[in-house]
Amino acid sequence: MVIRDCMKRKVFSIPATATIRQAAALMTEQHIGLLPVVDRQGKPGGIVQLSDLLSLELPDFFNLLPDLDFVHDFGAAETACPSAEELDGPVTMRMGPVTFVEENCGLLRAYALMMKHNLYDLPVVSDDGVLVGLASRVDIGVAILATWATVGPSVT
């Protein structure tokens, strides 16, 4: 079994010319957490994740704090919103590097790559590098688990 057999074929992506506002709108509309950023040929050049956009609301300093148990109210930060200038900025400003695999990639290799790069979704490309699908950890993990059914019961 390869990743082509378990990936989602309906993939939402955005062009590199899109704004942060457009990316956020697409994520909200489709209820998704990752958007591949593609060029004119449909080849992925990066990804925008939910956390990349939300860092506008909750800046990265937050990762420097060892814990937050002592904070019981986020006060003004709770209602803070990015400025119009920030939202109309290019999505490439918030884009991260993309890790993708080809359609015939083995499931275990794909799963190992996701673990290694701490990814929850993995873009899949065709032989000529065009985005053709997306597989989540659950898609791949469940497909691997399904193969266990072929193992017969142990004989005692």
Place this chain on the structure above:
Amino acid sequence: MIAQILTALIFFASLWLIFSERLNRTIVGLLGAALMVGLGKLLHFYTESQAMAAVDFNTLGLLLGMMILVAMLEPTGFFQFLAVWAGRVSGGRQVRLLVLLGTVTTLVSMFLDNVTTVVLIAPVTILICEILGITPVPYLIAEALLSNTGGAATLVGDPPNMLIASASGFTFNDFLTHTLPVVLVAWLAALLLLCYLFRRELAIRSPKAEAVMKLNPRESLDEPKTARRVLVVLCGAILLFFLEEVFSLSPAFVALSAAAVALAWVQPDINAVLRRIEWSVLVFFAALFIMVGGLEASGVLGGMVTLLERIQTIPPNIFGLVLLWFTAGLSAFLDNVPITIALVPVLQGLEAHGVNVQPLWWALAFGAGFGGNGTIIGSTANIVVASISERTRTPITSKLWNKRGLPVMLVTCTVASVLYLLLYPLFTR
């Protein structure tokens, strides 16, 4: 003569590489030390045993001991506790918050490493500002500036002071009687100036001032038992620093003994503690000592001393002021540690020629301590604060630092200069 030219070449090329940041400073230091010893062996002016003798183990021991104590205190949440406490007590009032955070940072920096203090207090400061809906810029800049200023107050507050103490024989109490009063006045002037420079930002009322009252300082303390034990040992060490003359103890012995007692009492994961020690700093210091030892052995420093002796027509208090501003000017752009390490043997040489260098040591301490405030690259605390601010909505730029930090440097150096002249007889003994 060839030895003098070549050693000077190695030293200044190393300094240039360090200051230009083309190579990591520790790598440059090690390379320079190796070249210096190699050249010394080749031209028979500097041996390996002379190089080892040039390393000031008193300074290294003091640094290591204090680093171990800080490394043990760091994960306890003590620094976080102090910042959260300041935030809560301020009640969300901006000027009060600036004064409280500034005071906490200064007090901690007087005894512990400035960079660690700033690294641990700055993220909580940003969090408090986010909760209040205000800009963290005034607070972050104030913390770095006041941490640098406070560090100049004591023997253990700043590495240049440790170097000066070791070279001059000044005790912890000498620093309390000579630098602390000047630093107190300079610190107050800096704080008032910061309140004035940031008056527009500080005048904005927080829309959610009541939210900081829900911060719980106790919950921010992750390991209260460990924090209590390390603080008890630290207080004991400070007490022994006061009494070092009575018991004939060196600061290095006190710091390393305190570290040993704290380790035995807390029994932490020793590997985790040692991983937090800044070994690169210690190696850099040792390498610089070896390089300066080479300069001394080849006679370069002797030549510089002879040159300085010719300008003895300048009144000694004015000479001190020139040294203060010269060191401050250099420290505004360059790391004050190599500057101090390079100037220490020059002052020692002058002393050997019968010059009373006591006031010059203090001028060096003030210049190295206050000069770093001038630019964003003037001290490691400034660089760290600026880099942390890049993870917020309002990054601190070099231009902004020049507008806020440079006046603070000029005012603190002016205060130090005036008090230096007024209290000159005190600094001569």
